[in-house]
Amino acid sequence: DAGVTQSPTHLIKTRGQQVTLRCSPKSGHDTVSWYQQALGQGPQFIFQYYEEEERQRGNFPDRFSGHQFPNYSSELNVNALLLGDSALYLCASTLGGYSGNTIYFGEGSWLTVV
Amino acid sequence: AQSVSQHNHHVILSEAASLELGCNYSYGGTVNLFWYVQYPGQHLQLLLKYFSGDPLVKGIKGFEAEFIKSKFSFNLRKPSVQWSDTAEYFCAVEGYKLSFGAGTTVTVRA
Numbered sequence: 379d380a381g382v383t384q385s386p387t388h389l390i391k392t393r394g395q396q397v398t399l400r401c402s403p404k405s406g407h408d409t410v411s412w413y414q415q416a417l418g419q420g421p422q423f424i425f426q427y428y429e430e431e432e433r434q435r436g437n438f439p440d441r442f443s444g445h446q447f448p449n450y451s452s453e454l455n456v457n458a459l460l461l462g463d464s465a466l467y468l469c470a471s472t473l474g475g476y477s478g479n480t481i482y483f484g485e486g487s488w489l490t491v492v
Numbered sequence: 493a494q495s496v497s498q499h500n501h502h503v504i505l506s507e508a509a510s511l512e513l514g515c516n517y518s519y520g521g522t523v524n525l526f527w528y529v530q531y532p533g534q535h536l537q538l539l540l541k542y543f544s545g546d547p548l549v550k551g552i553k554g555f556e557a558e559f560i561k562s563k564f565s566f567n568l569r570k571p572s573v574q575w576s577d578t579a580e581y582f583c584a585v586e587g588y589k590l591s592f593g594a595g596t597t598v599t600v601r602a
Binding site: 382411413418419420421422423426434436468470480481483484485486 | 496498528534535536537538541582584588589590591592593594595
């Protein structure tokens with residue numbers, strides 16, 4: 379068990395709707411990153427949160443937003459869902475950023491947009 | 493720009509065969525390098541990592557990888573695979589962000 383928990387595990391949404399995914403990092407970790415993994419692809423970096431601020435961002439539109447709470451848990455919000463947003467969304471946690479520290483992944487949230 | 497390329501999409505081999513998965517990256521600065529494995533129905537797990545020092549790194553389950561800086565490569569190897577090595581393998585590079593390759597599906601036949 380990696381210690382990173384995500385919810386929900388599966389969900390189905392309609393185009394145009396909004397979705398919120400949640401992540402609790404491994405105990406003691408303060409940095410949370412989100413990835414999108416489409417079928418047959420590797421995980422694509424969405425953004426990283428540290429000390430409740432977005433520290434880095436990948437090449438994703440503003441429809442993708444997030445938040446980190448004082449307890450280090452995090453949410454990923456996607457607005458105006460498109461069919462192409464269907465994917466596995468992974469949360470990863472580490473301590474103080476990546477360098478030298480192991481990243482732990484959750485099992486992901488499967489999002490299907492119909 | 494930062495990118496990762498994995499050479500093989502799907503590799504099929506028999507138990508006891510040797511495995512080598514290729515990974516090349518592009519990035520102009522210092523990088524940290526990783527191989528992750530995802531067994532069916534499980535989350536991504538770290539196999540091994542390279543930050544500095546000896547370019548030949550050993551990981552869990554008998555895997556090793558060699559960093560060749562001049563070739564921007566970080567190939568994964570295992571001398572003798574087992575059926576339980578059937579999984580998806582991802583190379584990842586950390587420059588200014590963590591980037592993953594598209595993955596290689598490895599199927600080991602008993």
